Amino acid sequence: MRKSKALIFEMSRSGRRGYSLPSCDVPEKLVDELLPRKMQRSEPLELPELSEVDIIRHFTELSTRNFGVDTGFYPLGSCTMKYNPKVNEDAAVLPGFALMHPCQPLETVQGALELLYNMERGLKELTAMDRFTMQPAAGAHGELTGLMIIQAYHRHRGDHKRNKVLIPLSAHGTNPATVSMAGYEVVQVPCDDRGLVDLEALKEAVDDTTAALMLTNPSTLGLFEEEIIPMAKAVHEAGGLLYYDGANLNAIMGYARPGDMGFDVVHLNIHKTLSTPHGGGGPGGGPVGVKERLIPFLPVPLVDKKGDEYSFDYDLPNSIGKVHSFYGNFGVAVKAYTYMRMMGAEGLKQASTDAVINANYLMSLLKKIYHVPYDRICKHEFVVSAKPEKKKGAGAGDIAKALLDRNFHPPTVYFPLIVEEALMIEPTDTEAKETIDAFATVMEQISKDIDEDAEKVAHGPYNTVVGRLDEVRAARSPVLRWEKDKD
């Protein structure tokens, strides 16, 4: 059953085509008259040539070599792979949303602005922030936007010595790179033996060079930072700001809000918490919300409402400017808005409740079999360490491959870095008890398989369309595109 799939270029036959244009109905001139010859392409254009049915079959076959949330359980920690409701997709492709130009006159985009306005109101209530921008196209983009706002705030006050951002070891993975993108230095803050940010170490680390603390709460260990109030106080007293990475907001909707915890800036991952699909890598959405005193620094434009009319407000003299060519991934916002309207306040809170029940339930099943380094009530996810299994010969990565053979998507592996052989498990709110039971049973079976024949587990998977792929070879001698002459 193992086989490679031909590349689309290998299926190409000269003269085939997958689309036919209507003929040009304006009086035509010679191309040479319209375009100086030296500016014209002299290089051959080597795109593939296929009929429509070839293309459909090619990509349909590719889709069968792929696993999505619709295929099965996808407990990828910190990614919140919940079910993507189908009505969201139907809403986003309505021509009145999908076929709008970003420069259309305001009177022709009132429905879109009303949606953005309503969405912002919802996000404000969900997070206790005062204003939002929808421009950031992803979580990491939101982080960067948030840090830019914090930077503009400090610069505006003439406070130029703040060049450091504090990040706990249990922070979301993109945080350190974001800090560098914004021209800041990273200061790592350790965790204590409970897995929480070490408050004393944090107090030591903050000073008048601290621009901000970036915190994921609950953390990537799935633990709520119980000392958030003294933490916020320590940072604020030193003149720094608090940034909330919303990657894990799915744990606490309706229970607690970043704005009430003392956070000044937050980004949400609407492709996680608010159910929009991840598309094999994107598009996502990373709206950023801020407290009152940071509103002047938000990207332009903001969406305003006067009477019954909606408009774009560009009049923010201290704005950081723009982080996206237009207004961000509007189509993704349509999906998230649809979800919020379907769920309502009670539904969103129930989603967080169920996400937390599912995680704690799965943890209680798995801790009978695997080592759970931080064995306490978790939020939406928890971390297992496969260190004992690794000693037997099959670690976290091997357990992941064994799960592939049983039709489960594996958890996030080798992250967070503070747990050796980490498996970060997030079952989400949209999974049934039977699914979680079945996953636990399979995890138990894998544990037994490791006891019996760790070597075999270490060489899996066995039932997938390709076997374990040689990632070292891919990186050492990179082949990053198909080339004609190589055949």
Added chain:
Amino acid sequence: MGGKHYLPLTDQDRKEMLATIGVKSVEDLFSDIPQQVRLQREMDLPPALAESEVLKHLNSLAAKNKHFNNCVSFMGAGVYDHFIPSLIKHITGRSEFYTCYTPYQPEISQGILQAIFEYQTMICQLTGMDVANASMYDGGTAVAEGAIMGCGATRRSKALVSSSVSPFYRQVLKNYFNSRGLDLEEIPLKDGHTDLDELEKKLGDDVASVILQQPNFFGLIEEMDGVADLVHNHKAVLVVSADPLSLPLLSAPAGYGADIVVGEGQALGVPASFGGPLLGIMAARSKFVRQLPGRIAGETVDSEENRGYVLTLQTREQHIRREKAASNICSNQALVALGASVYLAAMGPQGMREVAEQCLQKAAYARESITALEGYESVFPGAPFKEFAVTVPGNPAELNKKLLEKNVLGGVDLNPFYPELKNTMLFAVTEKRTREEIDTLVRELEGWK
């Protein structure tokens, strides 16, 4: 009612699960959140709607908007009304593609990984570059990241950007550079093109990146002869923002010496969606591969020598390299890139050439017809690809209002971006526009006073 049907746990399930966990109530699971930060009320959100109600609501919002199906659009400036072949949505609508995450587990992600590899190849075929990534957020962020790549590669901290690069992209670029403490200088215009004498004057040995756009924001073809030599003589990097749909007709950027090619890929079968999701294109010569931001798919084999694909060169990336990463980008626009691959495959070399030629012909016809009218003048000399700037006899906003009465979305007013250009509009004419539609526009312009 509402979206409760997305939540499969029954009350009985919850009861049993809490018992297994060993807690009495749900409340016990949230006892780690300090009372002071607990929300002591229900959130104040509109009531939950049933699916039928939510669709009614969204349809009513959508119905308030004008769009390409009930108007004829001449808007461009980076986002265009090109025809989108039907097969694209049927591929991107396969839920194995759209409901998966970034392919961290390659053995069950061969579909999206191979699709990304094919996308990378097609972007290289169009641009002549050696390597492309899996996508950036949009044209603006791709331009910014391309300029930053140049800084990384040269260990310099200054970029020169032409004023003929889209102002939408320059705003993003400026912000990224300002935040990071990098210097940015603009090269002025000369007759709507980059002033190459000014480029030469400004180009010192402290410049990392020079950013040009082809065709430029005004739809004009920039003179690229000798530019790369000039840039390379100062050991700087030439970054070109290209419209991929122009490339079947125009020289491949590799041909005139570009080092990094970025751009907006919306023209490749991507719905305009009020400006997003768009598609940021990022490609480069192989010597810059270590500076390339974002995901890259690469070919490898399994233990039985079956060919397969993985995400590779990850030591450039945020999750491995942390604060030393080339960029912080994680989520990208992968599904949009998949759609663009389907578009390119459906068009093939012949179809791409035809689309590009029809844009060229129809834009030329429209420009000639409009500038033949009294009061309408072409602003800049030179060849337009699919859009062109004209001065109009009055206020562009008022003109657009009049055009809207005939369900025509007119041009983009250039004054907010170029204060020196008064009563000047940018009209885009894609292959989708018919002669009749263009003639209607011309007639309406003629009758406008």
